[in-house]
Amino acid sequence: MGADYAYDEEGYLWPFFVFTLTFIVTLPLTYLLVSRSRDPAAALKRVQSDYRHEHADLVDTLRKQEKRKDRKLWLLAFVMAGWAVMGYMLYLINTTEAPTQKIWNPYDILSIPESASIKVIKSTYKKLSLRFHPDKIRPDASRNETLEDLNARYVEISKAYQALTDEEVRNNYIQYGNPDGKQGYSINIALPKAMVSDGNGKYIVLIYSALFGVLLPYLVGSWWYGTLRRSKEGSLMESANRLFRAYQDDIDEGGVITALSEGKEYEDLFKGNKADSQLSRIESKILAEGELSPFAGGLSVKHKEKLQNLESGPQRKALALLWAYLGRVELDDPALNKAKLEVAPISHALNKSFTAISLAYMNTAPLLASYYTSQLLIQALPPKSSPLLQLPYFTPKIVKAVEGDSRIRTSVQSFMDRPDSKRRSLVVGKNLLTEQQYKEAVKVAKQLPYLRVAKAYFKVTGERCIIPSSLVTLVVKGRFVPPGSEKLPEVNEPDLEDIDPAEDDLDAILGRKTKKQIGKDENGKPIMSADSEPILPPLASAPYFARDHSPRWHVFLTDSKQGRVAVPPFTFAQFDRPVFQEDGRTPTFAMQTLKAQFQAPPQAGHYTFVMHVVCDSYVGFDTKMEVTLIVDEASKAAEMADDDQISEPDEGWSTTFLP
């Protein structure tokens, strides 16, 4: 009696197997599908505005297209197929009856009740043996009986009788459920018999080799080459290489835009004769005389020459369209207008690559140019143009009415700081804005998140002074003050302080509470841990940009004398306290904390840095201020610690050396 293996002949086991397998694969994919189809941007607040420019519909369709691109159709098909298979398998499991091994019951065989006495058993057995003894009856051909059947039936009957009368057989029956003693058990493999039966072998081999010889190498290869093809920033590697070559130490925003047009992505966008079609038309439009700048596209003479020196092809077309986009030039052709809106998001993606490259060089000017280009691309403004154009209904003509012939650009903040009557008298009038439009513009302006820095200082967690090579935290305290905000509350002094986490709060010290991370650093404030949900500012108000963009703030320190970046940027996309109240437009003026950690210089002394806080979505919302880092000698720090020991004897200085 041994274990014998059987394949699943009746087909009642393999549905279980297939069901489990499909379940394991389908469930994560379903999760992926659901999480992906849930639009993350939909949950975010937006700047409330009813403003629709004439191509707003086109921008909307482009945004929708982009979202649809994210939705992978094959994934949907795969998940649906998976669930269909699982459903079918469930159906199979329910309908096919498993061949249950009948429990051997001697009473059933003798067809007597279980309460029958020995006497009854004996008499029944006698009756039955008389009737069914193989010598007594002959096989009934009509019921398809053979001699063996009759024999078997008789053996069964006598076995049943013995089980009920004979002591040994009865024991066997009680122990193993069978009068013959222990039975062999069988193991079934949950594969359909068809898989191993003769003749099907070659198909199985074919499927096997297709899986491991074709599909697996294909998947691995496509993954590997996919990672090689794209740079870390998500642009094509070839584009990143070209951007690296285009980098110059004295590059300005126009130069960055020219460099971005080199992207290989445009070659895919403008294939074949698309590259040259109507190029001259676009160029004549952007080089027409502009209202605020010499050319309508907003480009300078230098960059105009660069454009005209290019060979006609995808790059030139992309660059021309980019200038048309930035200058908000009407191209009088639906296809061209669409292409104009399409090139900007591509450039914005490429610009990330350029930012990384300029960061590797550690020079301030190119890095700033790259960030400013991001602002320009999102807001559709040419370089050195008026930030006022970010407001709805503002056209160059209205900007001219505000600025006069001054060369200093009026920022949104300074415009909104003027009294309402003054602003109104400037921009509302014949050929200018209507009362309605003016109200809309002011409404939008009052929702733009301008981060006004209240204080910026350095500290070392748990120490009183900064010693050489210690880990310094730059703490930037600021409030979101939209331009033109009225009734701005006074800064609450305690808000400006940064309290170290309690010494026993190891999680906070080690920054282990990843949930309350803001940007790149940990929130040391133990008070904050209660409302650790990070808060996102509203999506950037960018009516021309064909993507939803969540604004970010970059904080970095530069050395103004050398023009080099001293502390690379820390990026903040989330904040620890709400920016706007529930209605989404009333600012809370809550004090936000931005923290960046870096290593102090190895020598003691006074270091003056320029701190830049750059918003990547709005023009003219940046802060630039001087901060001084005072690094004391290590001996002085020790002295101060000694002082502590004398004045506060119960708080030993050794506690400062906690991990």
Next chain:
Amino acid sequence: MVDIDWWGLIVPFAYLVVLSGTFMTFSTIYRKRKATQSANLAPWFGPHLQRNIYLSLLHMEPEANGSEKAAAAKTPKVPESVIRAALLRRAVEDIHRIIQIRTAKAACSSLLQRGSVGDDLWQRFQRAEKEMEEELRDVVMEANALAPNWGQIIFQSANEIAANTVLKQRLDEIQAQTEREKEWWEKRRSTIKTESLKKLEDESEKTQGKVGSEDEPVLVDTNTPSATPVSGGGSKKKKGRK
């Protein structure tokens, strides 16, 4: 005798052959493609114009000498000073290129490590670096051939020339703006002048009108202080528009 199922035996052998064959073709194709790719990499720098000029000047001599005396008379021998000047120009261009390579090296390698730029860019870069080393050596040798021990100082002077040209360029750029700035200031001055004249007139009118009506000056007074603290440039403009 054991009955061998030859057909059955073929299958595993065919499997092995196919497997190894695939690997081999894959590796050869892959390597060939890699080789052609690296052979076809675009050079880092464009054509070296200064070097070309220098070499063509240098090689004008043998050609003229080699053919006939008449030809030698027609194309006079290139003066030594011109060749030296050409070599110096070449060194200046080399300095520009070297500076570019030195500044790019750290950035390029860190970007490569992070995966922000591709491998072929690094290959191109390294090739350019090697090329530049050869170029420098060549320039030093040429300089020594032209004048003894010149090779040691040629790059010092080239460096100074390069720095000077950069400075000059920047100065020129700034100088080029003067015309426009002048024009703008002329215009601005005239508008300011007319504005202030107008203002004076207004004020004199006001002082005269004060006797007549009481409300007007009050209105003006409330308006001005609220407007002035905003920003100097802005308020000036606004007044100009009135």
